[in-house]
Amino acid sequence: MSIKDFAExxxxxxxxxxxxxxxxLLKALEDPDVVYHVYQRRPYTEIVGHEAHKQDIVNSSxxxxxxxxxxxxxxxxxxxxxxxxxxxxxxxxxxxRVKKGKVIEGWVxxxxxxxx
Amino acid sequence: MSIKDFAExxxxxxxEAWQKGNCDALEKLEDPNVxxxxxxxxxxxxxxxxxxxxxxxxxxxASEIKQxxxxxxxxxxxxxxxxxxxxxxNGKVPGFPPAGKEITNDGLFLFHMKNxxxxxxxxxxxxxxLDLQVYLKK
Numbered sequence: 001m002s003i004k005d006f007a008e009x010x011x012x013x014x015x016x017x018x019x020x021x022x023x024x025l026l027k028a029l030e031d032p033d034v035v036y037h038v039y040q041r042r043p044y045t046e047i048v049g050h051e052a053h054k055q056d057i058v059n060s061s062x063x064x065x066x067x068x069x070x071x072x073x074x075x076x077x078x079x080x081x082x083x084x085x086x087x088x089x090x091x092x093x094x095x096x097r098v099k100k101g102k103v104i105e106g107w108v109x110x111x112x113x114x115x116x
Numbered sequence: 117m118s119i120k121d122f123a124e125x126x127x128x129x130x131x132e133a134w135q136k137g138n139c140d141a142l143e144k145l146e147d148p149n150v151x152x153x154x155x156x157x158x159x160x161x162x163x164x165x166x167x168x169x170x171x172x173x174x175x176x177x178a179s180e181i182k183q184x185x186x187x188x189x190x191x192x193x194x195x196x197x198x199x200x201x202x203x204x205x206n207g208k209v210p211g212f213p214p215a216g217k218e219i220t221n222d223g224l225f226l227f228h229m230k231n232x233x234x235x236x237x238x239x240x241x242x243x244x245x246l247d248l249q250v251y252l253k254k
Contacts, residue, residue: 037188039198039222039223039224039241040222040241040242074226074238075194075226075228075236075238076194077191077192077193077194078191078192078194079191080189080190080191080192080194080196082194082196082226082238084238084240091155091156091240092240093155093223093224093226093238093239093240093241095188095189095196095224095226097189105189107188107189107196107198107224108224109198109222109223109224109240109241109242110155110223110224110240110241110242111155111156111240111241111242111243112242
C-alpha cells in the first residue's frame with residue numbers, strides 16, 4: 001500500500017471516530033503505543049497510546065456539532081505523511097510516522113480560532 | 117548529506133537571513149519557485165524572492181527577533197520542524213501591537229525537497245499579538 005493510500009485510510013478512520021464514535025478502523029491503523037505531540041494545546045500535551053487517543057476524541061466530540069470537518073492529504077514519502085485538518089473554526093497541520101503498517105507517532109499544531 | 121543535516125543548514129540560513137538580513141545561504145537551499153503554504157493570517161508565499169522580501173520587510177518593522185527551530189523527523193525528501201518565534205513590534209504596521217509589545221508564533225513546518233532544494237513547505241500554528249481583523253485587511 002502506498003503512503004497516500006495509508007493516509008486516506010487514516011482519514012476515513014478519523015471521520016468514523018469523530019463523527020460516528022466508531023473506533024474500529026482507527027484501532028487497526030494505530031500502534032497501541034502511538035504517541036501524538038499536540039503543540040496547539042497549552043500546555044503542550046502528549047497523547048500516549050490508542051486508548052488515550054480514543055478517549056481524547058470522545059471527550060472533544062461530546063455534544064459537539066461538526067459544521068466543518070475536512071481532512072486532506074498533503075504529501076507523503078517513505079513512512080511519513082502530512083494532512084491538513086479543518087474542524088469547525090480551527091485548522092491544523094498533522095505529520096504522521098508509520099512503522100510496520102501502523103501510525104507510531106504524530107505531530108500536530110495549528111490554530112483553533114482562525115479558519116482559512 | 118542526511119535530511120537532518122540539510123535541516124540544520126536551513127536553520128542556520130534562516131538565522132542568517134532574519135538576524136543579519138543576509139539571504140545568500142537561504143537562496144542556495146530554496147528552489148526559485150518554492151511555495152510556502154502558510155496558515156492564516158500569512159497566506160501563500162510563492163518564490164524565493166518573495167520569501168526574501170518578506171523576511172527583509174519584517175526585519176524593518178520588528179526588532180529583537182528570536183527564533184527557535186526544532187528538528188522533529190525526516191525521511192527521504194520530507195522533514196518536519198517545530199518553530200517558535202518572538203519579535204518586538206515597532207507599532208507601525210496595521211494590526212501589529214503598539215511599539216514595544218511582542219508578537220509570538222508557535223507552529224509546525226513540513227518541508228518537501230526536490231533536487232537538493234526546498235520546493236514546497238506547509239505551516240500551521242498560533243500567532244499572538246496581532247489584531248487579525250486589522251492585519252488581514254492591510
